[in-house]
Amino acid sequence: MNHLPSTLTWPLKVVTCSNDILLSLQVKFTTDVCPPAESVHQFYDDFDSHLWRSDHLLCKSAKTDFQLYQNDQLIDTIKTARPVQFWWHFSEGLLRSKLKKLTGLRAILPIASLDLLKTSFLLRNCDQKIVVRGSFTQVIGGSATHCYLTLEPLRGYQKEFDRAVNIIQASVLDSVNDFGLKFLLLSTNSLPAQNKLPEKISIDKTMEIERAVRVMAVAMLNEAQRNVEGVISDIDTEFLHHYRVGFRKVRSLLALLKKALPVTMIAHLRAELSIIAGKTNKLRDLDVFLLEQERYRLMLPVGFENGLDELYKLINSQRKREKNAVATYLASEAYQTRISVCLQALAEEPMFETTLAAKPVLAVVKKLLLKRYQKMLSMSRAINKQTTDEEIHQLRIEFKKLRYLIEFFVDLFPKKRVHKLLAEIKKVQTVLGDFNDYCVQIDFLTAYMDHSKIELTKALSGLIAILHQKLIEQRITAEAALVTFFTEEMTIEFNLQYGAESMEKVGESV
Amino acid sequence: MKVIACYSMKGGVGKTATSVNIAYWAAKSGLKTLLIDLDPQGASSFYFRVKPSKKQWGERFFQAYEALLKHIKASDFENLDIIPAHLSFRNFDSLLSGLKKRESRLKRILKGFNKDYDLVILDCPPSISHLSESIFIASDIVLVPVIPTTLSERTYEQLLDFFKEHKYPKTHITSFFSMVQSQKSLHKATIEGMSQRYKTFLKTTIPYSADIEKMGEHKAPVDVFAKSKPANLAYSELWKEIAKLIKS
Numbered sequence: 001m002n003h004l005p006s007t008l009t010w011p012l013k014v015v016t017c018s019n020d021i022l023l024s025l026q027v028k029f030t031t032d033v034c035p036p037a038e039s040v041h042q043f044y045d046d047f048d049s050h051l052w053r054s055d056h057l058l059c060k061s062a063k064t065d066f067q068l069y070q071n072d073q074l075i076d077t078i079k080t081a082r083p084v085q086f087w088w089h090f091s092e093g094l095l096r097s098k099l100k101k102l103t104g105l106r107a108i109l110p111i112a113s114l115d116l117l118k119t120s121f122l123l124r125n126c127d128q129k130i131v132v133r134g135s136f137t138q139v140i141g142g143s144a145t146h147c148y149l150t151l152e153p154l155r156g157y158q159k160e161f162d163r164a165v166n167i168i169q170a171s172v173l174d175s176v177n178d179f180g181l182k183f184l185l186l187s188t189n190s191l192p193a194q195n196k197l198p199e200k201i202s203i204d205k206t207m208e209i210e211r212a213v214r215v216m217a218v219a220m221l222n223e224a225q226r227n228v229e230g231v232i233s234d235i236d237t238e239f240l241h242h243y244r245v246g247f248r249k250v251r252s253l254l255a256l257l258k259k260a261l262p263v264t265m266i267a268h269l270r271a272e273l274s275i276i277a278g279k280t281n282k283l284r285d286l287d288v289f290l291l292e293q294e295r296y297r298l299m300l301p302v303g304f305e306n307g308l309d310e311l312y313k314l315i316n317s318q319r320k321r322e323k324n325a326v327a328t329y330l331a332s333e334a335y336q337t338r339i340s341v342c343l344q345a346l347a348e349e350p351m352f353e354t355t356l357a358a359k360p361v362l363a364v365v366k367k368l369l370l371k372r373y374q375k376m377l378s379m380s381r382a383i384n385k386q387t388t389d390e391e392i393h394q395l396r397i398e399f400k401k402l403r404y405l406i407e408f409f410v411d412l413f414p415k416k417r418v419h420k421l422l423a424e425i426k427k428v429q430t431v432l433g434d435f436n437d438y439c440v441q442i443d444f445l446t447a448y449m450d451h452s453k454i455e456l457t458k459a460l461s462g463l464i465a466i467l468h469q470k471l472i473e474q475r476i477t478a479e480a481a482l483v484t485f486f487t488e489e490m491t492i493e494f495n496l497q498y499g500a501e502s503m504e505k506v507g508e509s510v
Numbered sequence: 511m512k513v514i515a516c517y518s519m520k521g522g523v524g525k526t527a528t529s530v531n532i533a534y535w536a537a538k539s540g541l542k543t544l545l546i547d548l549d550p551q552g553a554s555s556f557y558f559r560v561k562p563s564k565k566q567w568g569e570r571f572f573q574a575y576e577a578l579l580k581h582i583k584a585s586d587f588e589n590l591d592i593i594p595a596h597l598s599f600r601n602f603d604s605l606l607s608g609l610k611k612r613e614s615r616l617k618r619i620l621k622g623f624n625k626d627y628d629l630v631i632l633d634c635p636p637s638i639s640h641l642s643e644s645i646f647i648a649s650d651i652v653l654v655p656v657i658p659t660t661l662s663e664r665t666y667e668q669l670l671d672f673f674k675e676h677k678y679p680k681t682h683i684t685s686f687f688s689m690v691q692s693q694k695s696l697h698k699a700t701i702e703g704m705s706q707r708y709k710t711f712l713k714t715t716i717p718y719s720a721d722i723e724k725m726g727e728h729k730a731p732v733d734v735f736a737k738s739k740p741a742n743l744a745y746s747e748l749w750k751e752i753a754k755l756i757k758s
Contacts, residue, residue, distance in 0.1 A: 128729070129559035130586040155591055156560075156583030 005161060007152040009179035010172030015147040018136045021171050022121065028163055029123035029131070036119040043113065043185065046106030047230060047239070052191070054102055057181055058095075068095040072180030084108065086236070105291070107236035112190040114181070115140040123164055131160035137184075144188045148179065205362035205412050209260040210350040212361040213253060216408060217346045220250045225339065231280075232327040237287045240326070244284055247277045252404045256368065262353040265345055272342050276335070283326050285444055286319040300462050307459025311448060314456075365409045366498040372402050373494045380482045389439060389471075392478060396432035399425060417497065424485060431474070431481040438471040512756050513620055513630045515649040520665045521636040524655045524688040526553040527722050528748075529633035532653075534731035535749035537590035541628040544582070547595035548602070548645075549635040555594035558585045559729045562594040571599070572606065572615045575622025586730075591627075599635075606640035616641075617648035629756070638672060646678045651755060655688035655716070658700035666704070680710075684755060686748060687715040714748040717741055 012018065022031055044058040044066075045051045051058055057069040066084070068076045076094040084090060085107050087099035099108070116139055123132040133152040139145065149172055153161035176183065185191055201219045203212050224246025230239030251273050258266045289296075290312070297308060329335055352358045376398045383391065403425045410418055445460050445467070516529040526549070533545040533554075547554045555562065560583045570577040582591050606612040620630055634645055646652060654669065656662050666685065673680050685708070691697050705711050716722075719741035721732055728735045732742040 127559045127561065129561075130584075154584035156581070 005153045005158065007150060007179075008165065008175050009148050009150040010168070010175045012136075012147045012149055013171055013173055015138070015145060017171050018119065018147065018149070021136075021149060021168055024167050024171070025123060025164060028167065029125065029160070030128065032122040032124065034120045036117050039116050039118070041114045041116060041181065043111050043181075043190075044108045045111045046103045046108055047227075047235070048106060049111075050102045050104075050106065051099075055182075056098065056102060057185075058099070058108065059181065066090070066095060068098060069181060070098075072178070072182055105236060105238050109235070111192050112185055114184055114188065114190060116184075123160070125157075125160060130154065131157040132164045134164070139184050139188060146184075146187060148176070150179065203361060203409065203411065206360045208350060208352070208358045209257060209361050209364045210352060210354075210357035213257050213260045214346050214348070214350060217250050217253055218343060220246055220253065221339070221343055221346070224250070228330050232330055234323055234327070237291065240280060240284055240287065244277065244280055247273060249404060249408075251277065252401055253408060256401060256405055257364070259354050259356045260364070261357070262351050269342055269345060272338055276338060279329050280326055283319065283322040285440075286315055286322055289315055289441075289444060290319065296463060299466050300459060304459045304462055307455035307457070310453065310456045311459055314448065361409065362412050365405065365412065369402070369405060370494055370498040372398065372405065373491075373498075376402065377486055377491065380486045383479060383482065389435075389475070392432065392475070393436055393439070395482070396429070396436055399429045399432060403429060413497070417493075421493065421497075424490075428481045428485045431478050435471065435474040435478045438467050438474055442467050442471065511620075511624045511627055511630065512650045513632065513648055514651045514653050514752070514756075515632040515634050515645045516653050516655070517632075517634040517642065517645060518636055518654055518656075518665070519638055519642075519669055520657075520662060523636075523657050523662065524716060524722070525549075525636070526557070526633055527725060528653065528655055528688070528716070528745075529631050530554050530557045530725065531731050531733070531742075531745040532749055532752060533590055533631045534587060534733060535746055536629050536631070536753070537585075537587055538733075539749070539753065541589065542626065543590050543629045543631065544593065544623060544627045545585075545590065545631045545633065546578075546593045547633045548599060548641070549633055550595055550597050550599040551635075552595035552597075554633040555592060557725050557729055557731070558590075558592050560585065560592045560594045562596040566596070566598045571602070572609060572612075572619060575619045578619065578622075595633075602639075602641045606644060612640055613643050613647050616644040620648055643676070646673070646676075646682065649682060651684050651752070652682045653752070654683060654685040654710075656685050656704070656711075657689045658687050658697040658704065660696070660700070663700060663704060666708075670708075683710050684712060684752070685710045686712040689718040690715045691718045712748065712751045714744055714751055716744045716748065 012021075022033065025031055039061050042060045044060065055071050057072075059067050059069065061067060064079050064081050066078045066080060067074055068078075076098070078090050078093055078095045080090060082089070086105075087096055087103055087108070090096040090099065116137060118135055118137050120133070120135040122130045123134065125131045131154060133154065135150045136147060137150065138147045149168060151161065151164055151168070201216055203216070224243050227239040227243035227246070230236070231243055251270065254261070254266060254270055254273070258270075261269075293312065297305075300308065350357060356364060376395065379391075379395050379398065383395070403422065406413070406418060406422055406425070410422075442464055445464050449457055449460055451457055514532070516525045516532070518525055529545060529547075533543050537543040545554060545558075552562065563581060578593055581593050583594060584590075585592050606615065609615055623630060632645060632649065634642065654666065656666050670680065670683070672678075673683065687697075687701055687704075690701070701715070717740055719739070721736040721739045721741045724735065725732060732739065732745060736742050
């Protein structure tokens with residue numbers, strides 16, 4: 001197509017000068033001004049800002065209309081009269097499927113609001129033909145009020161557009177790029193803090209390992225702590241999940257690099273963190289089972305519904321109790337004190353009490369990775385048909401630790417190779433994780449067996465039988481995945497990547 | 511992209527009014543539409559208040575589609591652009607007679623718009639000429655307004671014969687009755703007779719209406735100033751029928 005200049009938008013020098021601009025345009029054009037249209041835009045996102053980070057905006061502009069924008073272009077509108085909190089509360093359509101993909105189990109929460117007052121106008125030539133379209137957008141959001149002028153060129157009327165641009169130049173500041181809802185949210189500082197990316201922890205390869213562990217552990221604990229309010233308010237199950245992941249990572253970090261920190265401190269921290277994490281185990285198990293509800297229902301044939309309903313009623317009431325207990329604990333002074341003590345201890349300056357403490361981080365981590373790989377390799381080689389499920393689980397835990405260790409220090413390694421390796425590890429972990437899940441689910445359901453409740457026991461027996469069959473099949477898959485992973489090439493890769501550096505200073509203490 | 515030519519060998523049958531209103535409804539339905547005013551009188555351009563450039567550019571019209579691009583103008587309506595007519599278009603026939611492969615020239619040029627438009631509407635001048643041959647080859651539908659009178663019937667038959675003689679596919683021709691005065695017995699009888707004889711007629715008829723004449727006064731499609739009037743409803747219905755044809 002022939003070249004058409006882009007629509008341009010400028011902030012007004014003086015918020016109130018829109019009428020003056022229209023008067024100046026009237027010297028060369030006839031102007032048609034539409035009545036101002038007022039709208040309130042309420043924006044929604046999940047706690048992790050999945051929509052914002054993927055260039056989507058979910059916005060409610062009238063009482064019942066939800067609109068989804070992608071790159072500032074409206075892609076779908078859904079009317080809904082009932083309150084919505086998750087993607088599944090919306091009716092079928094593009095908006096729902098996008099939210100499903102982007103937000104998953106996350107609740108959709110109001111994050112910001114903008115009040116817009118838009119006055120559109122037309123510029124006509126002497127034939128009364130529209131030659132330029134324009135609008136003033138006044139925006140009130142966050143702590144600021146701004147007014148913008150937009151002029152849109154029309155094909156074939158470039159000269160008229162240029163003339164209008166010349167006329168308004170004296171009243172506007174420099175033009176802005178990408179004017180739209182996203183721009184307005186940013187320019188009015190309307191976004192909550194979580195929409196800004198968290199500061200990245202900077203670990204240098206020469207940093208002393210104790211210092212690095214302390215910095216990382218503090219950041220991880222703080223990250224976990226961000227979820228506390230969401231867990232207490234029970235907004236969605238992901239708050240608890242992320243809270244637990246945060247704690248698991250800190251505990252893994254401290255376990256993997258325990259020799260980097262003072263002995264007494266590490267013992268105290270590990271004990272404290274274990275107590276805190278333990279308080280949420282039961283609630284997470286119940287959440288997982290409830291989230292899998294549909295899958296369990298599909299497993300059983302018709303006739304088992306009553307038993308399943310009874311089971312879910314029981315689990316739901318248990319969850320309610322357990323959630324209250326967790327919320328009470330997290331809101332308690334005891335918890336606050338415990339977590340503060342841990343954070344304070346970790347935030348202290350390094351003491352360099354252990355022989356490893358002052359060693360450079362990269363060398364320590366490399367040696368540790370190699371050591372863990374070799375341990376896992378020998379564990380894997382020992383697996384045969386007689387190996388207990390417990391030993392397979394142990395190997396799963398080792399895989400998790402290995403992955404965490406790489407992820408903690410991922411920036412210290414060559415990007416392409418380390419991500420390829422992580423992908424390989426994740427593949428095995430998924431298979432081993434599924435195997436573990438079946439075991440956990442069987443144990444979980446077995447605990448609800450009550451022979452005085454016939455329907456319930458019938459449903460449980462059915463589920464356990466099916467899960468047991470899946471467990472047997474998954475064991476074969478898990479063993480095959482281990483064989484696929486532990487190849488000669490993988491051992492060479494580990495030796496090359498993590499064994500090459502001189503270890504003389506690191507010693508045998510890792 | 512589909513191409514509809516509003517064509518009749520006869521003048522004053524409502525070609526321009528049809529082009530303007532059909533283009534308007536097509537654009538309103540969401541189709542990216544380009545109206546090309548091939549009639550040097552420039553009536554459809556006038557109805558959209560679009561003036562041509564002062565340059566004599568008619569002789570470049572059949573050179574390449576890029577030559578046309580420069581002359582596209584936005585209408586006042588979303589999705590609707592126009593290439594206004596220029597007086598130099600009156601020389602199209604002599605221009606085409608000097609060109610090789612003149613019959614397929616227009617088709618090749620219009621192909622260039624494939625990515626940017628869903629529909630091109632050609633408002634054609636009333637004649638049988640090299641230009642009209644080019645139009646017949648370029649169009650998916652040749653939309654023919656027919657006033658239900660004896661003379662118009664004769665002209666319509668001449669057009670069909672011309673198509674037969676030159677072996678253009680007759681299925682391209684779609685017609686409708688225009689400027690209908692249902693109180694006239696001649697109109698009634700002609701509609702009845704022609705509808706039975708020819709299967710090319712759409713169901714919708716466009717009434718003879720002062721509102722259509724007022725398009726010149728308002729310089730706009732009928733919907734803009736006579737929304738609830740029969741003429742406007744008729745054009746809306748006519749577009750619905752054409753839209754179905756385009757889809758099929």
